[in-house]
Amino acid sequence: MGRSPCCDKEGLKKGPWTSEEDTKLVRYIQIHGPGNWRILPKHAGLERCGKSCRLRWTNYLRPDIKRGRFSFEEEESIIQLHSLLGNKWSAIAARLPGRTDNEIKNYWNTHIRKRLLRNGIDPVTHAPRLDLLDLSSILTSPHLNLSNLLRLQTLLNPLTLTLLSSNVENPNMLLQKLQENQLLDSHNLNNQTPTFQPNQFENLINQQNPSNLADSSLPNPPQSAQNNLGQLPTTSPSTSDQVFQNYCPTNENGSNFFYGVSDRMKAVDLSENSSFDSVISTPSASTFINGGTEDEKESFCSNLLRFEIPESLDQLDYFM
């Protein structure tokens, strides 16, 4: 289409609104109601363009607007809604009474987005960012046990393994290292998508190193490892931390659900009855189960499969 901007007139005021302007705008809207933004400034005695008046009203002066910090529930809602709706701020705002799309957008960009990135979660896809895993420290560890890696690789999706290795200083180092030790075979890499049975990975590690069994006597995993896996510190969580604790939940045993990003992703934990009911109750899951478009089903399924990484991967820290 292409229209000339509404604010191209000379002499119209820009910048922060004064209390006097606010009063004029509120008084006019109280009498005449919102709308007719093009003629409103003139009738209200404002040297502003209509769009500026509309934005000021919708983003700041509306009586139903809630000011102040976002609550824990609001922050959690924003994250979950964003995982479902994307950058549709108005749609998100419609589900958060008293909050405007602009306010939510700003809050997302200045707080939530940064925190997601800091915790290794892609704010666009809400997926864990495997490229941020600090595997270089793992791979350079003198305690690296290649026989464990051999067992791991039979369980890991080869693509995942490839992705993991991409973070090493020399991206091919791990693959080369493994291949040299005949730890990877080309058939696996090229043709096979291993089927991972719940708890298989964890059991294997525990068999190999019984001392690694989840045990209350064990100290918490190193902070860096927790953060790299999208897990927040467990001590004295702040409101924001609590959000992300939910965002990256743990199972009954206290081990991480690496991909507990949104409700739809919780469905990965089908081995644990604890999560399944809650999964079914989520909008995306119920859409999937009760019908919905093919796109929705595909999206739902692809998200289930996309992050199928053994939950006990974080225990690498224990046995190295």
Add this chain to the structure above:
DNA sequence: AAACAGTGCAACCGCTCTGAC
């Protein structure tokens, strides 16, 4: 104490889309 850098937020810009006329 002053300068500087980083952060948060309100507001703006430019554009597209939608629906009414």
Add this chain to the structure above:
DNA sequence: TGTCAGAGCGGTTGCACTGTT
């Protein structure tokens, strides 16, 4: 069918505030 106002969005800017050097 075309035009226009309003709504929505992503990106950006400007400024106040705070923390650091």
